Amino acid sequence: MTATTDAAQAELGRARLRKEDARLITGQTNWTDNISLPGMLHMAFARSPVAHAKITGVDLSAARNMPGVIAAFSGADLGAEQGSLPCAWPVTEDIVIPPHPPMAVDEVRYVGEAVAVVVARDRYAAADAAAMVDVDYEPLPPVLDMRAALAEGSPKVHEAGNKSYEWVFAAGDMDAAFAGAPVVVERTYRQQRLIPCAMEPRAVVSQWVGDQVTLWSATQIPHVVRFALSAFFGIPEQDVRVIAPDVGGGFGSKLQFTAEEVLAVLVSRRVGKPVKWTESRSEGNMTVHHGRDQWQRIRIAADADGRIRGLDVDLLADMGAYLMLVTPGIPLLGAFMYPAIYKMDAYSLKCTGVFTTKMPTDAYRGAGRPEATFAIERIMDELAVELGMEPLELRERNWIKHEEFPYTTIAGLTYDSGNYEAATARAKELFGYDELRREQAERNARGDTVRLGIGISTFTEMCGLAPSRVLGSLSYGAGGWEHASIRMLPTGKVEVVTGSSAHGQGHETAWSQIVADQLGVPFEDIRVLHGDTLVSPKGMDTYGSRSLAVGGLALVSACDKVVDKAKVIAAAMLEASPDDLEFAAGRFSVRGDPEAGATIQEIALATFAAHNLPAGVEPSLDSDATYDPDNFSFPHGTHLCATEVDTETGMVTIRSYVAVDDVGVVVNPMIVEGQVHGGIAQGIAQALYEEGVYDDDGNLVTSTLADYLVPSAADLPSYVTDRSVSPAGNRLGVKGVGEAGTIASTPAVVNAIIDAVRPFGINDITMPCTPERVWRAIQTAQDGGAA
Amino acid sequence: MAQIKVTVDGVQYADQVEPRLLLVHYLREVIGKTGTPVGCDTSNCGACTVLMDGVSVKSCSVLAVQADGADITTIEGLSDGEWHPVQRAFHEEHALQCGYCTPGMIIAAADLLRDNPHPTDAEIREGLEGNLCRCTGYENIVRAVRRAAEAGAGQ
Numbered sequence: 001m002t003a004t005t006d007a008a009q010a011e012l013g014r015a016r017l018r019k020e021d022a023r024l025i026t027g028q029t030n031w032t033d034n035i036s037l038p039g040m041l042h043m044a045f046a047r048s049p050v051a052h053a054k055i056t057g058v059d060l061s062a063a064r065n066m067p068g069v070i071a072a073f074s075g076a077d078l079g080a081e082q083g084s085l086p087c088a089w090p091v092t093e094d095i096v097i098p099p100h101p102p103m104a105v106d107e108v109r110y111v112g113e114a115v116a117v118v119v120a121r122d123r124y125a126a127a128d129a130a131a132m133v134d135v136d137y138e139p140l141p142p143v144l145d146m147r148a149a150l151a152e153g154s155p156k157v158h159e160a161g162n163k164s165y166e167w168v169f170a171a172g173d174m175d176a177a178f179a180g181a182p183v184v185v186e187r188t189y190r191q192q193r194l195i196p197c198a199m200e201p202r203a204v205v206s207q208w209v210g211d212q213v214t215l216w217s218a219t220q221i222p223h224v225v226r227f228a229l230s231a232f233f234g235i236p237e238q239d240v241r242v243i244a245p246d247v248g249g250g251f252g253s254k255l256q257f258t259a260e261e262v263l264a265v266l267v268s269r270r271v272g273k274p275v276k277w278t279e280s281r282s283e284g285n286m287t288v289h290h291g292r293d294q295w296q297r298i299r300i301a302a303d304a305d306g307r308i309r310g311l312d313v314d315l316l317a318d319m320g321a322y323l324m325l326v327t328p329g330i331p332l333l334g335a336f337m338y339p340a341i342y343k344m345d346a347y348s349l350k351c352t353g354v355f356t357t358k359m360p361t362d363a364y365r366g367a368g369r370p371e372a373t374f375a376i377e378r379i380m381d382e383l384a385v386e387l388g389m390e391p392l393e394l395r396e397r398n399w400i401k402h403e404e405f406p407y408t409t410i411a412g413l414t415y416d417s418g419n420y421e422a423a424t425a426r427a428k429e430l431f432g433y434d435e436l437r438r439e440q441a442e443r444n445a446r447g448d449t450v451r452l453g454i455g456i457s458t459f460t461e462m463c464g465l466a467p468s469r470v471l472g473s474l475s476y477g478a479g480g481w482e483h484a485s486i487r488m489l490p491t492g493k494v495e496v497v498t499g500s501s502a503h504g505q506g507h508e509t510a511w512s513q514i515v516a517d518q519l520g521v522p523f524e525d526i527r528v529l530h531g532d533t534l535v536s537p538k539g540m541d542t543y544g545s546r547s548l549a550v551g552g553l554a555l556v557s558a559c560d561k562v563v564d565k566a567k568v569i570a571a572a573m574l575e576a577s578p579d580d581l582e583f584a585a586g587r588f589s590v591r592g593d594p595e596a597g598a599t600i601q602e603i604a605l606a607t608f609a610a611h612n613l614p615a616g617v618e619p620s621l622d623s624d625a626t627y628d629p630d631n632f633s634f635p636h637g638t639h640l641c642a643t644e645v646d647t648e649t650g651m652v653t654i655r656s657y658v659a660v661d662d663v664g665v666v667v668n669p670m671i672v673e674g675q676v677h678g679g680i681a682q683g684i685a686q687a688l689y690e691e692g693v694y695d696d697d698g699n700l701v702t703s704t705l706a707d708y709l710v711p712s713a714a715d716l717p718s719y720v721t722d723r724s725v726s727p728a729g730n731r732l733g734v735k736g737v738g739e740a741g742t743i744a745s746t747p748a749v750v751n752a753i754i755d756a757v758r759p760f761g762i763n764d765i766t767m768p769c770t771p772e773r774v775w776r777a778i779q780t781a782q783d784g785g786a787a
Numbered sequence: 788m789a790q791i792k793v794t795v796d797g798v799q800y801a802d803q804v805e806p807r808l809l810l811v812h813y814l815r816e817v818i819g820k821t822g823t824p825v826g827c828d829t830s831n832c833g834a835c836t837v838l839m840d841g842v843s844v845k846s847c848s849v850l851a852v853q854a855d856g857a858d859i860t861t862i863e864g865l866s867d868g869e870w871h872p873v874q875r876a877f878h879e880e881h882a883l884q885c886g887y888c889t890p891g892m893i894i895a896a897a898d899l900l901r902d903n904p905h906p907t908d909a910e911i912r913e914g915l916e917g918n919l920c921r922c923t924g925y926e927n928i929v930r931a932v933r934r935a936a937e938a939g940a941g942q
């Protein structure tokens with residue numbers, strides 16, 4: 001019963017410039033590292049230089065004797081106080097979750113693991129002192145390769161062995177699907193290790209006042225951090241305040257409860273002063289959780305006409321040395337997405353989580369879904385080749401038709417909406433698909449040294465994480481709801497409090513637009529508050545493209561309640577029955593007498609004065625709501641990429657990139673487009689540039705931005721974006737957009753590269769497809785051809 | 788300790804600094820100019836870019852003592868009341884999301900346009916090669932610089 005007239009919907013779909021920008025473009029931003037408190041000290045860590053070793057001694061005396069050093073602690077010094085970092089997602093009953101002390105005590109298991117912390121007057125003195133920490137290590141063999149780690153006799157990362165868990169899923173009759181299938185294609189793909197590289201390094205500040213602690217952290221999840229500090233470190237929840245000030249990007253990397261957060265809290269309590277820690281980039285590359293790192297064996301069975309019979313997936317997922325907040329669950333977020341947009345008779349997946357002596361992995365933009373999408377979209381191209389079919393035609397032959405929604409997939413998910421035909425048709429048109437195919441054929445025919453390739457990705461994803469009951473059935477340790485509250489201020493202005501904590505997504509703008517429509521108040525009159533557990537005590541925070549699809553819906557419910565309350569008061573003011581009132585564009589009016597009315601902003605003042613409220617009506621319009629979605633949302637789209645591959649140098653150039661995304665109803669098209677751009681860039685980066693590399697001793701060789709190649713503007717193309725819209729089944733019709741581009745683009749680019757070099761007999765190149773790898777693949781294929 | 792005198796955003800400062808102190812830490816931690824952030828430790832990201840005597844430099848790769856006598860403009864001093872055309876264009880083209888790269892990106896873009904008031908898109912991309920953004924995919928940054936050029940930011 002909220003506003004529904006066209007006038008009142010003026011904000012939805014409007015490209016509002018962002019409220020956040022003013023402070024960000026003038027240097028007035030409040031990054032955690034900007035915070036300086038009276039008496040504040042600085043922490044620095046001594047970190048393991050070896051991948052795997054017993055700790056036989058930690059000598060802090062030299063560090064403690066440095067000028068300006070207040071204290072130094074080893075893991076042993078903190079003892080039981082430092083506890084163990086939690087893993088919130090025990091995916092199987094028999095999963096191995098090793099203890100994970102914030103600082104190593106007996107054994108280090110990856111390069112960069114914290115061994116001691118020093119506290120000093122300033123950043124430089126702390127760094128000097130950390131360098132003086134003397135640790136004796138007795139080397140143990142590193143465990144670096146997942147497959148070798150599972151072999152009999154492999155050195156062990158943990159006493160319990162190198163296997164953390166095995167998770168299986170099966171639906172349909174696999175034997176029937178594969179036995180006697182006219183075509184079976186099998187491939188093994190490598191998802192390289194990625195380093196998230198949010199531009200703002202992690203930073204924390206912790207301050208105790210009496211028995212209450214405030215932690216400022218560059219985090220995506222202040223509410224989860226508060227809960228974890230309380231639940232696992234014995235600080236009563238009412239005494240913990242966590243603030244995520246302006247946060248400079250996350251991409252999943254700040255969806256973590258970190259050793260450094262815990263240690264800042266414990267150390268500041270010990271020294272009785274506020275402490276700050278900000279990582280350097282090279283420290284961060286080593287110790288911010290990494291992403292991806294899987295081997296994917298995928299097998300697909302089809303009929304001769306291209307109809308998919310079955311799909312079988314076997315994953316090895318590198319957990320790294322420990323299980324962090326949601327480490328084991330990440331590959332499983334993809335487990336339900338391998339069937340993607342396709343119908344089939346049977347599907348099975350097995351995932352084995354493996355320990356290695358490397359930085360733990362965890363959420364990175366897309367989290368499980370990019371891996372799934374890559375494998376299925378890559379093998380669809382391979383299947384098309386095997387069948388001699390046009391790859392788009394093969395996809396269309398198998399995808400869920402728009403009239404078949406809602407559709408329950410073989411993986412058991414019910415897709416509420418979608419129109420793959422519409423997105424694909426639009427993408428083909430913008431791309432000039434048929435002309436490019438013609439040009440490709442001509443260039444192949446004349447043996448052009450620069451080949452053209454066309455890559456397709458007709459992706460979908462599940463987001464809007466998540467219905468709490470589904471999370472419960474997957475053994476996840478929390479719910480998936482989101483909270484919002486609306487405070488109607490006496491002057492008619494509005495404070496919107498959201499439990500979703502933004503770090504670049506533009507909530508302050510988009511949330512204002514939603515509330516402006518729902519309450520019919522001006523966009524400018526709304527202030528959005530978030531990221532501080534004192535201001536916004538309830539929330540599940542920001543990840544998994546959930547903010548709009550879950551948090552946005554919580555806003556709508558909270559607005560409903562405000563309008564309901566206001567209606568009772570309006571009726572009294574207008575001397576009418578509530579049933580005779582209409583609410584539109586922020587104004588209640590009496591049906592049949594449009595002159596008689598009151599705006600919700602006027603009612604806010606009347607409620608504040610509370611002089612003439614009906615008996616029993618509380619003098620407040622403030623309302624809150626907690627929204628638990630009953631389904632995921634399923635954005636989808638068609639991305640098409642044209643690459644030119646120089647067969648003499650291996651150089652890949654993206655000639656054009658078209659993305660048509662269906663993210664449902666759009667609140668702010670400018671913000672949506674920006675999310676798609678950034679997502680595509682990150683997916684291209686996986687395809688072409690980025691890889692977290694450990695050497696044979698387990699040293700991270702890509703610890704700086706000189707070695708880990710985050711692309712610059714010069715390395716990336718311009719993107720053509722458009723949208724098709726099939727509204728989601730929620731009240732706003734929204735699906736979420738944060739991860740779409742990243743999920744879609746990696747397979748689009750690699751499919752295009754393989755399409756360009758397939759005439760040489762090449763059907764895979766391991767990511768990142770660097771010029772060297774592409775060139776070698778061509779050389780090897782040509783040598784093979786000559787032999 | 789060494790004595791330095793610098794002008795930052797129009798204000799003169801005189802300080803004793805350690806010879807190893809980086810200019811960016813001088814700006815942030817000695818004189819409180821926290822508008823300029825730090826994104827790396829290998830001079831790759833450009834987040835810390837400021838104008839030194841009118842030319843863009845990465846302030847993490849300059850020692851405070853090397854800035855003795857220099858005139859520094861940070862993002863905080865780029866606008867004098869009115870936003871600089873590059874700032875305005877970044878806002879209008881949605882060329883920022885988290886905003887962490889933004890101070891450096893804006894300064895670098897302003898410097899690029901001073902050198903080349905009417906760059907092509909390729910020249911913009913090459914010119915901003917030393918500034919990394921993880922959020923925007925650069926599309927809107929290129930559009931913003933083009934828009935600022937059209938608004939005469941480089942003249």
Ligand code: FES
Nearest residue numbers: 826827830833847
């Ligand atoms: S902080 Fe100066 S270039 Fe990265």
Ligand code: FES
Nearest residue numbers: 884886920921922
């Ligand atoms: S806007 Fe976030 S790094 Fe550029």
